[in-house]
Amino acid sequence: MARWEPNARERLVVAALDLFAEQGYDATTVRQIADRAGLTRTTFFRHFPDKREVLFAxxxxxxxxxxxxxxxxxxxxxxxxxxxxxxxxxxxxxxxxxxxxxxxxxxxxxxxxxxxxxxxxxxxxxxxxxxxxxxxxxxxxxxxxxxxxxxxxxxxxxxxxxxxxxxxxxxxxxxxxxxxxxxxxxxxxx
Amino acid sequence: MARWEPNARERLVVAALDLFAEQGYDATTVRQIADRAGLTRTTFFRHFPDKREVLFAxxxxxxxxxxxxxxxxxxxxxxxxxxxxxxxxxxxxxxxxxxxxxxxxxxxxxxxxxxxxxxxxxxxxxxxxxxxxxxxxxxxxxxxxxxxxxxxxxxxxxxxxxxxxxxxxxxxxxxxxxxxxxxxxxxxxx
Structure with missing residues (x-):
C-alpha cells in the first residue's frame, strides 16, 4: 500500500532541476533525484516515466x-x-x-x-x-x-x-x- | 578499412521504413534494418546514431x-x-x-x-x-x-x-x- 507523500510530485521536480543544474542532466539518475527529494524510486515512477519527463510535468x-x-x-x-x-x-x-x-x-x-x-x-x-x-x-x-x-x-x-x-x-x-x-x-x- | 557500399544511406532508409511499416517501429532492430539493406550494423552506425534518426536523415x-x-x-x-x-x-x-x-x-x-x-x-x-x-x-x-x-x-x-x-x-x-x-x-x- 503506497504511503501518502505530501507534495511528492513538486519535491521530485525541484530535486531533479537542482541536480541537473549542479551536476548535469546526463550524470543525474532517477535514484539520485528520489534521494534528494527524500522519496523512493518507486514513488518517482508513480509520478513520471523517466527523468526527462520531470521537467515537463x-x-x-x-x-x-x-x-x-x-x-x-x-x-x-x-x-x-x-x-x-x-x-x-x-x-x-x-x-x-x-x-x-x-x-x-x-x-x-x-x-x-x-x-x-x-x-x-x-x-x-x-x-x-x-x-x-x-x-x-x-x-x-x-x-x-x-x-x-x-x-x-x-x-x-x-x-x-x-x-x-x-x-x-x-x-x-x-x-x-x-x-x-x-x-x-x-x-x-x- | 571500410568497404565502399553504393547508396548505403538510401538503402538503409528504405529498409528501415519498410520494416517499420511491416512489423512496427518498436519491434524493429538496427540489425534487422542492416540485414534488409544487405549491409552490416557497423555500416548502419557509420550513417546514423540510432534507428529513429534514419527517418530524419x-x-x-x-x-x-x-x-x-x-x-x-x-x-x-x-x-x-x-x-x-x-x-x-x-x-x-x-x-x-x-x-x-x-x-x-x-x-x-x-x-x-x-x-x-x-x-x-x-x-x-x-x-x-x-x-x-x-x-x-x-x-x-x-x-x-x-x-x-x-x-x-x-x-x-x-x-x-x-x-x-x-x-x-x-x-x-x-x-x-x-x-x-x-x-x-x-x-x-x-
Missing part, C-alpha cells in the same frame, strides 16, 4: 487551462482574443515565486538537445490543444492552427522575459504584450 | 537548401517571398518518385509518439534555420521567426497534400499555395 494541466479558457471566451471574441484569454488563464497558474525556478529550467533545457527536443514537442502539444479549442469555436484551418501557434510563441517569449533577472512585470501582462507584437508582425508580413 | 540538407535560397533571394524580396524561394529550392530536391515513400513515412511517424516528437524537433530546426537566414537579411524579430514558422508549416502542409493518393500537383506548387493560404490567414487574424 505540467504539460497536461497547461493544455487544459488553455483549452478551457479558449472554449469559454465570449462568443464575439476573435481567434486571437480567445487565445489571449487562454494565455491569461495559463499565466495565472504560475505563482510569482516560480520565477527563479523558471529561469533555471530554461537554462537547463537550453543546454541539452534531448530537453530542447522535448520542449519543442511541448510547444507543439500546447499549440495543438489551442488549435483544437479554436476549431471547436468554429475557427477554420489554417487560421486556428496559426492563431494557436502565435499563442504558443507569445507564451514562450513571455516566459523567457518573465524569468529574466531584471524583470518586474507579471507573466500575464508580458504574454499579452508578446501576443500583440506577434499580431503586429503577422500584419506586417501579410 | 535529410534534416541538415533541408536546412541548408532553405538557408541558401533565402540568403540568395533578391534583395528587394520581402520575408515571405524569400521564404517562398527557400521552399522552392527544398521542394525541387524531392524527386517525384519519392511520393510513395513520403506517404509511408508520414503514416509511420503519425503512429509513434517518439517519431512525432522527433518530427516536431525537425520542424523547429528547419524553422530556426529559415529564421536565422532571414535575420541575416536584416529581417527583425519576431517577424523573422514568424515568417520562418509560416514557411515550415507551409512545407508540412504541402508535403501531406503531395503524398495524398489523389494528388497530381508538384510539391513546389503545393508549397507556394500553402504559403499563400497561411499569409492570407495571418492577414485575417491580424
Amino acid at each position: 505540467g504539460q497536461d494541466t497547461h493544455a487544459r487551462l488553455l483549452s478551457e479558457a479558449i472554449g469559454t471566451a465570449p462568443g464575439a471574441a476573435g481567434p486571437l482574443e480567445a487565445v489571449g484569454a487562454g494565455l491569461d488563464a495559463l499565466a495565472a497558474s504560475f505563482p510569482a515565486g516560480r520565477r527563479d525556478f523558471g529561469a533555471r529550467l530554461l537554462a537547463v533545457v537550453a543546454h541539452h538537445p534531448e530537453l530542447r527536443e522535448r520542449a519543442a514537442f511541448k510547444h507543439a502539444g500546447l499549440a495543438g490543444a489551442m488549435a483544437e479549442a479554436l476549431r471547436t469555436r468554429g475557427v477554420p484551418e489554417p487560421s486556428a492552427s496559426l492563431a494557436a501557434e502565435l499563442g504558443a510563441r507569445a507564451f514562450d517569449t513571455a516566459y523567457a522575459r518573465w524569468t529574466a533577472p531584471d524583470n518586474a512585470e507579471p507573466l500575464g501582462l508580458l504574454a499579452g504584450e508578446a501576443l500583440t507584437e506577434l499580431r503586429d508582425a503577422a500584419a506586417a508580413l501579410a | 535529410g534534416q541538415d540538407t533541408h536546412a541548408r537548401l532553405l538557408s541558401e535560397a533565402i540568403g540568395t533571394a533578391p534583395g528587394a524580396a520581402g520575408p515571405l517571398e524569400a521564404v517562398g524561394a527557400g521552399l522552392d529550392a527544398l521542394a525541387a530536391s524531392f524527386p517525384a518518385g519519392r511520393r510513395d515513400f513520403g506517404a509511408r513515412l508520414l503514416a509511420v511517424v503519425a503512429h509513434h509518439p517518439e517519431l512525432r516528437e522527433r518530427a516536431a524537433f525537425k520542424h523547429a530546426g528547419l524553422a530556426g534555420a529559415m529564421a536565422e537566414a532571414l535575420r541575416t537579411r536584416g529581417v527583425p524579430e519576431p517577424s523573422a521567426s514568424l515568417a520562418a514558422e509560416l514557411g515550415a508549416r507551409a512545407f508540412d502542409t504541402a508535403y501531406a497534400r503531395w503524398t495524398a493518393p489523389d494528388n497530381a500537383e508538384p510539391l513546389g506548387l503545393l508549397a507556394g499555395e500553402a504559403l499563400t493560404e497561411l499569409r492570407d490567414a495571418a492577414a485575417a487574424l491580424a
Whole structure:
C-alpha cells in the first residue's frame, strides 16, 4: 500500500532541476533525484516515466487551462482574443515565486538537445490543444492552427522575459504584450 | 578499412521504413534494418546514431537548401517571398518518385509518439534555420521567426497534400499555395 507523500510530485521536480543544474542532466539518475527529494524510486515512477519527463510535468494541466479558457471566451471574441484569454488563464497558474525556478529550467533545457527536443514537442502539444479549442469555436484551418501557434510563441517569449533577472512585470501582462507584437508582425508580413 | 557500399544511406532508409511499416517501429532492430539493406550494423552506425534518426536523415540538407535560397533571394524580396524561394529550392530536391515513400513515412511517424516528437524537433530546426537566414537579411524579430514558422508549416502542409493518393500537383506548387493560404490567414487574424 503506497504511503501518502505530501507534495511528492513538486519535491521530485525541484530535486531533479537542482541536480541537473549542479551536476548535469546526463550524470543525474532517477535514484539520485528520489534521494534528494527524500522519496523512493518507486514513488518517482508513480509520478513520471523517466527523468526527462520531470521537467515537463505540467504539460497536461497547461493544455487544459488553455483549452478551457479558449472554449469559454465570449462568443464575439476573435481567434486571437480567445487565445489571449487562454494565455491569461495559463499565466495565472504560475505563482510569482516560480520565477527563479523558471529561469533555471530554461537554462537547463537550453543546454541539452534531448530537453530542447522535448520542449519543442511541448510547444507543439500546447499549440495543438489551442488549435483544437479554436476549431471547436468554429475557427477554420489554417487560421486556428496559426492563431494557436502565435499563442504558443507569445507564451514562450513571455516566459523567457518573465524569468529574466531584471524583470518586474507579471507573466500575464508580458504574454499579452508578446501576443500583440506577434499580431503586429503577422500584419506586417501579410 | 571500410568497404565502399553504393547508396548505403538510401538503402538503409528504405529498409528501415519498410520494416517499420511491416512489423512496427518498436519491434524493429538496427540489425534487422542492416540485414534488409544487405549491409552490416557497423555500416548502419557509420550513417546514423540510432534507428529513429534514419527517418530524419535529410534534416541538415533541408536546412541548408532553405538557408541558401533565402540568403540568395533578391534583395528587394520581402520575408515571405524569400521564404517562398527557400521552399522552392527544398521542394525541387524531392524527386517525384519519392511520393510513395513520403506517404509511408508520414503514416509511420503519425503512429509513434517518439517519431512525432522527433518530427516536431525537425520542424523547429528547419524553422530556426529559415529564421536565422532571414535575420541575416536584416529581417527583425519576431517577424523573422514568424515568417520562418509560416514557411515550415507551409512545407508540412504541402508535403501531406503531395503524398495524398489523389494528388497530381508538384510539391513546389503545393508549397507556394500553402504559403499563400497561411499569409492570407495571418492577414485575417491580424
